Amino acid sequence: MTDGGFVRQFLDGLLKQWGVTNDLVTVLVYGAGMLLFATIVLLLWVAPLAGFTSYFERRIAARMQSRVGPNRVGPHGILQWIADGLKCLLKEDLIPREADAKLFKVAPYLVFFGMLGTFIVLPFSEWLVIADLDIGVFFLMAVTAFVAVGIIIAGWSSNNKWALLGGMRSAAQIVSYEIPSGLALLAVVLTAGTLSTQGIIRDQGWAPWQWNMFRTPFLFTAFFVYFISALAEINRAPFDLPEAESELVAGYNTEYSGMRFALFFLAEWADCYVISAVATMAFLGGWQIPPIVPEAARPLVQVLAFVAKSFFLIFVVIWVRWTLPRIRVDQMMELCWKYLVPIGFVNLLGTAAWVAFVPPNLGLATATSITLCVLAAAVVLYFVARVRYNLRATNAEVSLNPFV
Amino acid sequence: MQAVAEYVGNIRRSAGTILNGMAVTFSYMFRPPITTQYPDRTPKPITDMIPERYRGFLWVDLDICISCLLCERACPIDCIKIEDAKIDKILVTSAIDGKATPKIKDPTRFDINLYKCMYCALCVEPCPTGAIHFTKEFEGATPNLSDLHLRLVSPERKAKVMEAADEAAKKEAAKKAAKEAAAAAAAATAAPAAPATAPPPAPASDGAPPAGE
Numbered sequence: 001m002t003d004g005g006f007v008r009q010f011l012d013g014l015l016k017q018w019g020v021t022n023d024l025v026t027v028l029v030y031g032a033g034m035l036l037f038a039t040i041v042l043l044l045w046v047a048p049l050a051g052f053t054s055y056f057e058r059r060i061a062a063r064m065q066s067r068v069g070p071n072r073v074g075p076h077g078i079l080q081w082i083a084d085g086l087k088c089l090l091k092e093d094l095i096p097r098e099a100d101a102k103l104f105k106v107a108p109y110l111v112f113f114g115m116l117g118t119f120i121v122l123p124f125s126e127w128l129v130i131a132d133l134d135i136g137v138f139f140l141m142a143v144t145a146f147v148a149v150g151i152i153i154a155g156w157s158s159n160n161k162w163a164l165l166g167g168m169r170s171a172a173q174i175v176s177y178e179i180p181s182g183l184a185l186l187a188v189v190l191t192a193g194t195l196s197t198q199g200i201i202r203d204q205g206w207a208p209w210q211w212n213m214f215r216t217p218f219l220f221t222a223f224f225v226y227f228i229s230a231l232a233e234i235n236r237a238p239f240d241l242p243e244a245e246s247e248l249v250a251g252y253n254t255e256y257s258g259m260r261f262a263l264f265f266l267a268e269w270a271d272c273y274v275i276s277a278v279a280t281m282a283f284l285g286g287w288q289i290p291p292i293v294p295e296a297a298r299p300l301v302q303v304l305a306f307v308a309k310s311f312f313l314i315f316v317v318i319w320v321r322w323t324l325p326r327i328r329v330d331q332m333m334e335l336c337w338k339y340l341v342p343i344g345f346v347n348l349l350g351t352a353a354w355v356a357f358v359p360p361n362l363g364l365a366t367a368t369s370i371t372l373c374v375l376a377a378a379v380v381l382y383f384v385a386r387v388r389y390n391l392r393a394t395n396a397e398v399s400l401n402p403f404v
Numbered sequence: 405m406q407a408v409a410e411y412v413g414n415i416r417r418s419a420g421t422i423l424n425g426m427a428v429t430f431s432y433m434f435r436p437p438i439t440t441q442y443p444d445r446t447p448k449p450i451t452d453m454i455p456e457r458y459r460g461f462l463w464v465d466l467d468i469c470i471s472c473l474l475c476e477r478a479c480p481i482d483c484i485k486i487e488d489a490k491i492d493k494i495l496v497t498s499a500i501d502g503k504a505t506p507k508i509k510d511p512t513r514f515d516i517n518l519y520k521c522m523y524c525a526l527c528v529e530p531c532p533t534g535a536i537h538f539t540k541e542f543e544g545a546t547p548n549l550s551d552l553h554l555r556l557v558s559p560e561r562k563a564k565v566m567e568a569a570d571e572a573a574k575k576e577a578a579k580k581a582a583k584e585a586a587a588a589a590a591a592a593t594a595a596p597a598a599p600a601t602a603p604p605p606a607p608a609s610d611g612a613p614p615a616g617e
Contacts, residue, residue, distance in 0.1 A: 064432045068439045323429040324422065339415065379423070386427035391434060399436035 008131060037130055041119055050269040051081030056311075057269070057318045064322045076403050088262035096159065096255050103157035107150050108256070108263035114146030115267040118274045121197050125287045125302035129198060136197035137185050140278060141178065144233065147267070148174040151235075151242065154264075155252040166251025169329060170235060170242035176336040177232040177239075183344030184226035187219055187351040188212055188282040201286030208376075209369040213283040216358075216365075218350035220372050223283040225344050227313075230275035232332070234268065237321035244326060276313035277306070284309050443543075451540040459523040460542045462516050464556050468496040469535035471509035475527035483517035484527060489569035499534030510565045511557055518544060518552040 011033045015026060055070065055078060062069025070077035095101050120143075121136040123129035133139050148171055155167015189195055191212060192203040204211050213223045232239035243251030253264045280286055286309075287302035327335070358364055391398060440446060446453060454460075471488035488509040495504040527536055544552055557565075 060433075063437065064429045066432060066435060066438045068437045068441065319426060319429060323425050383423060383427055383430075386424060387431045387434075390428050390431035396431070396435050398434050400434060401436075 034130075038116070038120075041130065046116060046119060046270050047085075047266065049273050050266045051085060053269040053272050053314060054084070054265070055081050056314065057272075057321075060315065060318050061322050064319070085262060089259055091258035093258040093260060094255075098159045099255060100157035100159065103153050104255075105260070107154035107157060108260040108267075110150030110153060111147050111267045112150075112263050114144055114148075114150060115270045115274060117143035117146065118278075122274065122277050123197050123201065123281065123287065124306050125299050126198075127299055128303060132196055132198045135195050137189055137195045137200070137282075140197075141182055141185070144274075145174070145178070147234075147271070151252050154256070155242075158252070158255040160255055162248040162250070163252050163254045166242040166244075166248045166254070170252060172329075173235070173239060173241060173332060174233055176333065177229040177340075179229075180225050180336060180340035180344040181229035181233060183341070183348050184222040184229070185278075185282055187222045187344075187347045190348070190351045190355055191215060191219060197281050197286075201281055201288060204285045204288055206285060206288040206290045208285075209366070209373045210288075211283060211285040214369045214372040214376065216351060216354045216368060217372065218347040218354060219283070221343060222347045222351070223279065225340050225347065226282070227275075227279055227316075229336070229340055230279065231317065231320065232336070234271040234275055236268075236272070236317055238324040238327050239332060240321075240326055241329060241332060272314050272317050273310060276310040276317065279313055280306060280309040284313075454540050454542075458538065458540050458542075459525060460539045461518055461544070462521060462527070462536060462554075463539045463541075464514055464516075465499065465535045465537070466511060466514065466556060466561065468499060468505075468507075468533045469511055469514070470496065470505060470507040470533055471511045472532060474530040474532070475536050478526045478530050480524065480526060481520050481522060483520040485513065485515040486511050487513035489565055490572060491565065491568045492572045492575070496533060498532065499537070500532075505533050510568065512562045512565050512569075514556040516554040516556065518554055519549055 011030055014033075015029060020026060020029070058080070059069040059077070061067075070080040073079045073083045095104055118140055120130045121133050121139055123132070151170040151174075152167045155163045155165075155170065158164070188200060192200040194200060194203070200212075208214055212219050214220060235242050241251075242248075243253065248254070253261055256264060287306040289298065289301050289305050293301050390396075440453070442450060471486060473486055476484045476486050488511045490508060491510045493506055493508045496507045497503070498505050523538070525538070528538060531537075546552060
């Protein structure tokens with residue numbers, strides 16, 4: 001596959017067919033094509049994805065609290081997100097009199113663009129990516145910063161103390177946690193030798209011991225550093241300080257209503273997918289599948305593998321949210337600057353040393369991968385034992401039916 | 405050195421406690437929810453699920469109500485209103501102990517203001533036949549407050565009771581008249597001079613219960 005990805009190839013083919021050589025027309029066609037594809041992606045993937053994630057989260061949260069969750073709209077409530085979206089569309093778009101109306105109106109779009117931009121470089125399969133940019137990971141980090149700007153603007157323009165506090169907290173949090181997450185992704189970039197998202201995935205294999213996560217001990221820790229700081233970056237619990245309900249009403253989106261409010265939440269849930277997909281791409285082998293899969297089925301299986309891994313991570317994000325209590329502002333800063341940033345730097349140096357001194361064909365690399373895999377399996381086994389213990393110790397009635 | 409040990413210990417402890425905490429929440433994924441999906445997805449009808457002695461709406465079994473007015477007097481907020489008519493004495497079975505209880509009055513009006521009722525059970529306790537009792541019904545949401553004003557005696561039932569009361573009164577009057585006649589006859593045969601001191605005959609009854617009853 002040539003660089004530029006599916007859309008670029010398609011547009012190039014179109015231009016060649018039309019025999020266009022004019023620069024201006026080329027740029028216009030590229031622009032129109034990108035807009036068209038962005039719309040398609042938005043309609044067919046991002047909005048349903050965010051909606052489904054909201055349903056997924058509410059059901060899982062309910063089960064973890066011995067509740068049922070939304071189960072009325074559609075079979076097992078699966079269409080709940082459509083009802084919620086429609087409700088938000090029909091509600092009044094209220095702008096407070098004292099608010100800075102222009103900024104207030106534009107803020108949700110910035111947050112939304114920060115989320116949507118990442119989908120440009122997020123691959124789904126070997127063939128399915130909007131644009132395989134050479135600076136993929138860098139673009140990812142840069143475009144995510146839009147969210148911080150949007151949230152600060154939302155907090156400021158609301159002209160409300162809770163919103164402003166939420167916005168300021170969010171700014172502090174996102175600026176701080178960009179560093180460890182960037183360091184963790186940089187370790188991956190060092191290993192793969194490329195910033196391109198597709199390049200990073202191609203550098204890994206289908207089996208767990210070929211994934212970046214289990215490649216070196218440094219990348220193993222980098223995964224956790226990335227995951228924790230990504231949680232903080234998208235303001236998910238236990239780092240949901242910017243919208244801490246018990247302290248700040250709803251934080252930066254206190255004053256929002258109707259569709260603008262829905263955009264914030266669409267972005268939040270889509271961001272869940274984004275961080276999970278980035279973690280899948282960088283650490284969990286992305287769309288890599290075993291070579292025994294027949295050629296014809298590969299595109300579909302690759303998409304399925306990628307989405308399945310991402311959804312597992314979304315599940316973990318939700319699971320963490322409903323397990324851990326919110327941390328304090330000082331604890332949040334301490335965790336970042338005292339723990340994640342130093343560990344991130346050690347990871348980076350360690351990975352650099354590993355890349356420089358450990359030849360990939362040597363037995364040491366494979367042995368390390370296998371050892372890390374066994375370690376992870378041991379942790380999983382310990383975890384299963386703990387779950388069993390928890391069920392036994394409380395004499396719980398066990399029900400394996402996921403649809404109650 | 406101690407600082408390093410503390411630092412590493414902090415990381416280890418956070419990782420361990422988070423893992424354990426997540427095991428607790430994950431175990432709940434395998435437990436059934438305890439939610440009762442009231443009102444439409446309950447495993448059995450909701451009235452079967454609420455306790456035996458639940459204080460729902462008041463209801464009166466008019467067939468065994470002897471119209472003794474004890475409930476009306478017991479009600480601290482006067483939400484019960486009873487009117488009645490005298491009927492022929494019948495025996496009804498008490499719902500409390502199954503004993504036969506004489507009934508000489510039947511209510512022609514038995515109203516309960518459920519929107520005033522505070523479910524204190526002070527009317528239920530004195531009822532000699534267990535006619536007034538709590539049900540397990542509790543769904544009182546209605547657009548009209550007057551829907552909660554229970555009029556337990558239907559017009560048809562009232563008409564029937566009035567008819568029975570009329571009959572009873574006629575019988576009573578006939579009996580009385582017969583008695584009077586018998587007494588008069590006896591008096592006449594015993595002492596022909598006595599009629600001047602005898603009480604005047606009772607006026608023809610129109611169904612109203614005699615005073616002092």
